[in-house]
Amino acid sequence: MSELTIRVQHAAGLHARPLAEFVKTAKRFQSALSVENLTLHKGPADGKSPLSLMLLTVLNGQDVRIVAQGPDSAEALRALQDLINSNFEQNAVGVA
Helix, strand or coil: CEEEEECCCCCCCCCCCHHHHHHHCCCCCCCEEEEEEECCCCEEEEEEHHHHHHHCCCCCCCCCEEEECCCCCCHHHHHHHHHCCCCHHHHHHHCC
């Protein structure tokens, strides 16, 4: 099991296009992913489920914890960290 705590800095938070990019990236990996909104104390939610992630209500400037369990957990967390750090710019993240 691996985990990452990171601040979401996108103006829309984890909503609409950023959320879709997050799920698209998460689904590339075998590992199970769960996400918690640490700021609002919501979750965990399935990191591969758009509806579950929407219910976390992650806004700009809020902290999330992502937990990965599985054979490619480190790679999954690295890809999601890169995505969030790039402000959800898909072409800034390498596609596997």
